[in-house]
Amino acid sequence: MTKRRLDDLGIFGGKPEFQEPVHVGQLNLPPWERFEEAFRGIFARRYFTNHGPLVRELDRRLAEYLGVRNVVCVTNGTVALMVACKAMDLHGEVIVPSFTFPATVQALSWAGLTPVFCDIDPQTHNISAALAEPLISPRTSAILGVHVWGRACDPAGLQRLCNARGIRLFFDAAHGLGCEHDGISLATWGDLAIYSFHATKVFSSAEGGCLATDDDRLAERVRTVRNFHVAETFDRVPLRINGKMTEAQAAMGLLSLENLDHWIRRNVELYRRYAEWDVKESVGAFVDYAGSQRSNHQYCIFDVDPARLGISRNQLLAVMRAENVLARRYFYPGVHRLTPYNLLFPDADLSLPATIAISERLLQLPLGDGIDLGTVDRITAIMEICYRHAGELRVRMEPTIQQ
Amino acid sequence: MPAFTYAGLPHLAQWAGLRPRFCDIDAFTHALDPKSVAGAISNETSLILAVHQVNSPCFVAEFEQLSATSGVPLIFDSVHGAHCTYRGRPIGGFGLAEVFSLHATKLLNGFEGGYVTTRDGGLAEVLRRQRNFGIIDDGVTAGIGMNAKLNEIHAAAALACLDGLDGLVERNCARYRAYSDAFTGIEGLDWVRYENNGEQWNYEFFLLEVDDDFPLSRDQAVEILRGENALARPYYSPPLHRSQHCPDFVSTPELPVTERLAQRFIQMPVGESLLPGDERVLAELFRFMRGHAPDIHAAFSQRRNP
Numbered sequence: 001m002t003k004r005r006l007d008d009l010g011i012f013g014g015k016p017e018f019q020e021p022v023h024v025g026q027l028n029l030p031p032w033e034r035f036e037e038a039f040r041g042i043f044a045r046r047y048f049t050n051h052g053p054l055v056r057e058l059d060r061r062l063a064e065y066l067g068v069r070n071v072v073c074v075t076n077g078t079v080a081l082m083v084a085c086k087a088m089d090l091h092g093e094v095i096v097p098s099f100t101f102p103a104t105v106q107a108l109s110w111a112g113l114t115p116v117f118c119d120i121d122p123q124t125h126n127i128s129a130a131l132a133e134p135l136i137s138p139r140t141s142a143i144l145g146v147h148v149w150g151r152a153c154d155p156a157g158l159q160r161l162c163n164a165r166g167i168r169l170f171f172d173a174a175h176g177l178g179c180e181h182d183g184i185s186l187a188t189w190g191d192l193a194i195y196s197f198h199a200t201k202v203f204s205s206a207e208g209g210c211l212a213t214d215d216d217r218l219a220e221r222v223r224t225v226r227n228f229h230v231a232e233t234f235d236r237v238p239l240r241i242n243g244k245m246t247e248a249q250a251a252m253g254l255l256s257l258e259n260l261d262h263w264i265r266r267n268v269e270l271y272r273r274y275a276e277w278d279v280k281e282s283v284g285a286f287v288d289y290a291g292s293q294r295s296n297h298q299y300c301i302f303d304v305d306p307a308r309l310g311i312s313r314n315q316l317l318a319v320m321r322a323e324n325v326l327a328r329r330y331f332y333p334g335v336h337r338l339t340p341y342n343l344l345f346p347d348a349d350l351s352l353p354a355t356i357a358i359s360e361r362l363l364q365l366p367l368g369d370g371i372d373l374g375t376v377d378r379i380t381a382i383m384e385i386c387y388r389h390a391g392e393l394r395v396r397m398e399p400t401i402q403q
Numbered sequence: 404m405p406a407f408t409y410a411g412l413p414h415l416a417q418w419a420g421l422r423p424r425f426c427d428i429d430a431f432t433h434a435l436d437p438k439s440v441a442g443a444i445s446n447e448t449s450l451i452l453a454v455h456q457v458n459s460p461c462f463v464a465e466f467e468q469l470s471a472t473s474g475v476p477l478i479f480d481s482v483h484g485a486h487c488t489y490r491g492r493p494i495g496g497f498g499l500a501e502v503f504s505l506h507a508t509k510l511l512n513g514f515e516g517g518y519v520t521t522r523d524g525g526l527a528e529v530l531r532r533q534r535n536f537g538i539i540d541d542g543v544t545a546g547i548g549m550n551a552k553l554n555e556i557h558a559a560a561a562l563a564c565l566d567g568l569d570g571l572v573e574r575n576c577a578r579y580r581a582y583s584d585a586f587t588g589i590e591g592l593d594w595v596r597y598e599n600n601g602e603q604w605n606y607e608f609f610l611l612e613v614d615d616d617f618p619l620s621r622d623q624a625v626e627i628l629r630g631e632n633a634l635a636r637p638y639y640s641p642p643l644h645r646s647q648h649c650p651d652f653v654s655t656p657e658l659p660v661t662e663r664l665a666q667r668f669i670q671m672p673v674g675e676s677l678l679p680g681d682e683r684v685l686a687e688l689f690r691f692m693r694g695h696a697p698d699i700h701a702a703f704s705q706r707r708n709p
Contacts, residue, residue, distance in 0.1 A: 046676060048507035048514045075515070078536075078550035082418075102536045106547050110418055199554075206554040228411045230648060239650055240414045246507075246514035248556045329542070338544045339537075 002381055006389050009382070010322030012396065017378055018324040025200025026298055026368035028263050030255035038251040047247060051232065054250035059210075061257055066177075066187035068212045070219035073245040073253070074226050077174045077196030077209035081107035081144075084192055084211055086239045087221040088168050092139035097127045097153075098336040098348070099355045100146045104172050105335045108144070116140070117336045117345065122354045125149065125289075125362075129157030136161075142168035145190070148331075149299045151289040152181030155189035162190075170194075173212075177203045178264060178296040187212035192222075197253055202263050202298040202368075205253035208245055263369065267297035270367050270376055274300055277380035281387060283308055287362075300365040301330075310390020313361050315397050316383070320363075323382055328364045404452040405435045406643040407661045412452070412480065413643055417650050421449060425644045427658040432459035433595075436660070437469055444473050451477045455484030455494055457608045458595045463489050463497050470498070478502065481520075485510045486572060486605040493603075495520040500530075505553075505561050508674070510571065510605050513561030516553045571675075575606035578673060578682065582609040585686035591617030592689060595668070609682075610638055611669040618696030623703060625669055627692060633685060638668035 003009065003017065010016040029035075038054075047053060055073055063071040074080045085094075085108065094108050098117040105115045116135050118127045125148045132143055143162055145153040155171070162169040169189075173179070174196035176186045187193050192215070197208035211222050220234035226243035245253075271286075278286045285308065287301040304313035311319075313329060320327040334355045335341055336348035349356060365379060386393055404412055406425040413423040426439040433456045440451060451470060453461040461479060470477035477498040484494035485503055495501050500521040505513030521527055532539055537548030553561075564571070579597065586592055595610040613621040621637060628635040642665040644655045671685065692699060 048512060050507075076550045076552075082549075102538070102542075102544050102548075103550060106536060106549060109547050110549065112420065206556050207550070207552060228409075228414065228648070230410075233648065239417055240411070240648070241418065242411060242515070244515060246557065248514045248560070249554070252556070332542060339546055 003385055006385065006392060006396065009319060009385065010324070011319050016322060016324045017382060018375075020324065022325045022366045022375060022379075023200075023368075023370060024300075024326060024328050024364045024366050025198075026202050026204065026263065026267075027199055028202065028204055028256070028259065028369040030252070030259060034255050034258070035251075038255060039248070042247050042251060045247075049244055049246040050229070051227075051244065052247040052250070054247045054254060055245050058205075058245070058250045058253045058257075061254065062210060063212070065257065065260075066212055067185040068187040069214045069216060070222075071187075071210050071212050072219060072222045072226060073205075073208065073210045073250065074243040075209070075245060075249075076207045077172075077194055077198065078103040078107050079226075079241065079243040080194035080196075080209040080211050081172065082110050082241060083222055083225045083243050084170055084194055085111035085113060086225045086237060086241075087211075087218060088142065088170065088191065089238055090141045090168065092141050093137060095127075095132050095135050095140060095143045097146050097148075097355070098334040098341075098352055099125060099148065099331050099358060100172065100335060101174070101331060102335050102338055104144065104146055104174075105341065113141075114139075115335075115341070117341075117348050117352060117355075118143075119352045119354050120148075120358065122358055124151060124153070125287075125358055126151060126153035127158075128154040129161040132158065133161055136165055136167065140165075140167055142170060144170055144172060146172040146174075147176040147179065147186055149287070149289040149301060150176040150179035150186075150295050151291075152176075152179070152186060152189070152293065155181055155186075159190065174198075174201070174209075175298065176296070177201065178260065178294070180294040182293075188214055191215060192218060197249075197256070200368075202267065202296045203253070203256045203260055205245070205249040205256065208249045208253060210245075264296050264298075266369070267367050270371065270373065271297050271300055273373050273376040274302075274365065274380060277383070281384070283387065285309060298367065299330075300367045302363045302365055304361050304363055309387060311386055311393055311397075313363050315393065316386060317363060318397065319382065319386055319393075320365075320379075325366065325379055325382070327366070329359075330362060330364045332359045332362075334359045405454050405661070406645075406658055407433060407639045407665060408454045408480070408643065409482070410643060410646065410648060412454075413649055416452070423650075424448070425656060425658060425661075427660050428664070429462070430660050430664070432456060432462075433664060434459055434461045435466075437462050437465040440466070441469055441473075444469075444475060448473075448475050451475055452480060453477065453498070454480040455482075455487070457483040457605070458597060458610070460484055460487060460489040460494060460602075467498065482509065482517075483605075483607060486568065486603065488603040491601070496522055499523065500526060505557065510568070510607060511561045511564045513553065513557040513564075516557045516561065518553075572605055574675070575673070576604075578677060579606040579609055581679070581682040582671065582686075585682040586611070586689070589686065589689050589693065591615075591693070607673065609671040609673055611671055612667050613669065614667075617693070619692050619699060621666060621669060623699070624689070624692060627699070628669075628685070628688065631688060633672055633688070635672060636670045638665075638670040640665040640668075 008014040093114045171193040173186045173193040192213040197205040416423045435453045479501040481501040482504040505516035533548040534551035537544040537546045593612040597604040
């Protein structure tokens with residue numbers, strides 16, 4: 001039965017719209033038969049890890065897909081960033097957005113580096129050369145840009161800036177597999193880019209990640225840092241780690257690659273369905289992060305402007321949670337407000353106004369293999385109720401829900 | 404920490420912002436020597452990282468005592484102590500915490516992976532959030548964590564191995580006995596024993612010891628084995644403080660026992676892909692080396708100076 005009134009909402013005692021939780025992550029799975037076949041192969045070869053044949057094939061196939069000379073697969077995206085820092089032998093300070101997943105910044109801390117938080121452009125949700133330039137100091141060794149939602153973070157501008165100032169540039173493209181900027185794969189901008197293959201991403205190896213670079217020498221250093229094996233030592237590096245991807249992860253990754261185009265098409269289809277509702281109601285809140293660029297559309301980001309929708313992001317989140325829609329407020333509250341960075345940089349708020357404003361407005365809604373067009377329609381129906389009855393909703397929620 | 408161990412250890416200490424300080428080992432057990440550690444403790448020491456060897460647990464009681472009196476926390480690298488006991492109690496319940504591996508070459512094969520055991524419920528809570536970026540609630544972190552999550556596929560493999568563990572240890576033991584029988588009576592060779600003292604072992608390795616009166620060097624013997632596709636390896640050699648793969652900052656103290664033992668052992672092929680009878684074939688190869696030592700020396704030197 002379609003919900004029509006506020007009393008139908010779960011938050012006011014109505015039956016939740018979904019019996020099972022609806023997740024925001026992609027959670028795409030290959031067909032079972034293909035999975036079984038791949039794992040029979042692993043068992044027959046008895047080759048489980050240590051740069052096995054499937055990992056080497058995935059390195060090759062991804063390099064081809066991403067249009068880059070070298071891909072090195074690793075345990076996960078966080079390890080990829082840690083490996084990148086040591087392969088580039090970075091020191092001192094690295095300029096990085098606060099509007100990102102905590103791992104972006106934590107990886108710098110593990111590598112002994114000091115993050116310098118850069119504010120974002122409220123239109124793109126990304127840092128830019130203009131915002132980063134004033135933060136460069138004599139201690140700065142690199143800028144780590146994040147292509148948030150897979151939308152390019154001013155790579156050409158940042159490259160010009162880094163060249164002029166003699167510092168390194170690398171990118172966290174965890175969201176960006178299959179995305180391009182000016183027709184060029186995100187993998188080839190900067191000295192290096194990292195990707196994540198976490199199960200919530202459009203391309204999944206259960207957990208996993210990779211580093212991509214056109215610089216062959218840097219790739220050798222990356223290959224050296226990601227393991228302790230004497231036989232896999234190609235250069236002198238400051239520190240090493242066991243960041244090897246396994247054959248099980250690589251098998252999942254190779255199957256993911258087979259289905260990637262299908263999943264991207266599905267994401268676009270679901271995203272458009274959300275956007276149709278948005279256009280109909282003129283709320284104008286679904287972030288068109290693709291624009292004219294090629295994107296994987298793995299995130300559906302809803303920008304809640306209380307002046308237009310009538311309620312705040314946190315109010316909409318509370319409504320969604322009560323319906324069993326596990327929407328998420330990425331990236332709230334901004335890494336600079338998370339421990340330990342809030343203690344290390346207590347004044348960071350002053351220089352990050354756009355980060356704070358945006359982190360209080362965005363809501364990530366479900367996409368991916370687990371949902372269909374009908375699920376989208378049921379979610380937008382809930383938003384419709386919120387929008388139609390915003391005034392009354394505000395009054396009824398205000399005692400309990402923080403604005 | 405010891406230098407007669409896994410190559411990754413000093414790197415991992417450095418990732419955690421710590422500086423390794425290598426200590427010497429005991430000549431019989433190959434495990435970290437408590438006297439050497441006691442002499443190395445300073446007011447900058449933040450941790451004792453003791454390593455259980457496959458043939459012997461650490462000096463657990465001595466280290467727990469040292470940890471209590473010095474106030475320096477104690478952690479065990481128990482990768483090779485999985486399934487073993489110390490004074491009748493399973494390895495895993497000692498010190499502040501113990502660390503194990505799920506690498507494919509280990510007793511439990513989770514492709515890659517590992518686990519930490521601790522009696523300390525508070526520490527376990529911290530570890531659970533640390534492995535997930537330090538997140539406590541809805542994206543809010545309590546401190547710097549990382550992505551150290553074990554995925555379901557790797558966990559499924561390790562769980563299946565756990566179900567078959569007893570059989571696996573029995574087969575390891577059978578291979579160890581077959582090796583022992585095959586190598587009995589070859590002059591100049593000995594092997595590391597799993598003592599018959601009531602403790603439980605995993606019989607993971609067969610470690611051959613090349614004595615001074617074997618006519619070839621340890622490294623020559625390894626080279627000959629590898630030439631026959633028997634992928635034997637020098638055991639913990641070179642020791643970490645002499646390795647060019649060790650991080651730069653590490654000082655190189657004198658570790659006489661470590662340096663002597665690092666030249667003596669061969670880690671022989673083991674595991675489920677070793678076929679019955681392979682042990683005898685390998686022993687024959689060593690008898691051949693003994694019997695043809697002068698010719699082998701001549702061939703090696705001719706290869707060096709053709």
